[in-house]
Amino acid sequence: MTMHRCPWTLGQLLAMHALVKVAGHERLAALILDHSSQHEPDEHTEGDPQ
Numbered sequence: 001m002t003m004h005r006c007p008w009t010l011g012q013l014l015a016m017h018a019l020v021k022v023a024g025h026e027r028l029a030a031l032i033l034d035h036s037s038q039h040e041p042d043e044h045t046e047g048d049p050q
Helices: 010-022 026-036
Strands: none
Touching: 010 026
């Protein structure tokens, strides 16, 4: 699997996953959760202070 620059933090991805799942979109929720597994817990986006 290739690494890529993602504009979302892990926390944002997990929040999106929860909202999408509650809305009933199981397949999209699964895709978001799968994508979030590629992120490190302390990963920051370019504009975030470290």
